[in-house]
Amino acid sequence: MRGREYLTSLLFLLVFSQIKCENCMKLDISITQKVENEGFHRDVRWLLETTNPNNTDWIQSGCKLAVHINVNAGMFVSKDQLAELNRNSTILIRVDGNVNIETAAHDSTAHIAYIYLPQDEIERIMFSLPIHLRYQRAQITGKYGKVYLDKPTVLVRCPADINLCGKRRPILEAPCSFASVNKCQWRNTTYQALFQDVEMFVPIGDLDDYPLVSIVSLLLGCAGCIYVLSILSTTPI
Numbered sequence: 001m002r003g004r005e006y007l008t009s010l011l012f013l014l015v016f017s018q019i020k021c022e023n024c025m026k027l028d029i030s031i032t033q034k035v036e037n038e039g040f041h042r043d044v045r046w047l048l049e050t051t052n053p054n055n056t057d058w059i060q061s062g063c064k065l066a067v068h069i070n071v072n073a074g075m076f077v078s079k080d081q082l083a084e085l086n087r088n089s090t091i092l093i094r095v096d097g098n099v100n101i102e103t104a105a106h107d108s109t110a111h112i113a114y115i116y117l118p119q120d121e122i123e124r125i126m127f128s129l130p131i132h133l134r135y136q137r138a139q140i141t142g143k144y145g146k147v148y149l150d151k152p153t154v155l156v157r158c159p160a161d162i163n164l165c166g167k168r169r170p171i172l173e174a175p176c177s178f179a180s181v182n183k184c185q186w187r188n189t190t191y192q193a194l195f196q197d198v199e200m201f202v203p204i205g206d207l208d209d210y211p212l213v214s215i216v217s218l219l220l221g222c223a224g225c226i227y228v229l230s231i232l233s234t235t236p237i
């Protein structure tokens with residue numbers, strides 16, 4: 001009698017865990033990041049890879065994947081350039097908010113770039129974002145300013161009947177799709193970052209040099225004047 005009860009509960013547990021397993025989708029994402037070029041114009045490139053799920057399961061799930069990039073005040077993304085990139089591409093990038101491409105870092109505000117990844121692929125996706133570093137206020141010390149590049153945030157949105165395995169991730173409001181005016185609830189999903197945090201350096205004007213440079217050029221100008229005048233006055237007419 002006891003044995004049978006034990007067996008029943010074991011069977012129950014087995015069935016139950018099976019159901020639970022079927023109901024959640026495992027999402028194992030890793031990302032590599034590389035910043036290309038030097039100076040004010042950079043290209044940030046990413047490679048997103050998954051071991052789970054595969055493309056077939058992903059397409060079947062109906063889930064969507066997007067990447068949220070915080071473009072801080074030290075840099076900007078050009079909307080004209082994005083329009084050019086989005087043409088003929090399955091990866092679509094949008095920027096929300098006003099982007100002033102003229103202002104220096106200390107007069108600028110951050111904006112967000114959303115990169116919408118193709119829905120029929122997840123095993124291996126490459127995407128990139130051209131960023132432009134802003135001019136920085138001249139400082140007393142140092143010839144280079146630093147701009148930090150925040151880690152990308154991976155956003156996932158699934159149909160109501162699909163549960164992602166693991167701890168429930170925080171919800172983030174973001175545009176539903178590239179062209180949508182509506183906001184949807186996305187999950188901020190964890191991934192394995194196969195890269196270090198990045199700092200980019202921009203050349204800045206050195207305030208220290210300024211008075212010296214103007215005094216020297218003034219003195220040289222005076223000296224030139226005196227020299228010319230002295231030649232003129234000693235030359236017999």
Ligand SMILES: *[C@@H]1O[C@H](CO)[C@@H](O)[C@H](O)[C@H]1NC(C)=O
Pocket residue numbers: 068153172188189
């Ligand atoms: C997403 O979650 C990570 C880890 O918890 C956090 O560092 C990051 O700031 C979040 N992203 C956004 C846009 O809130």
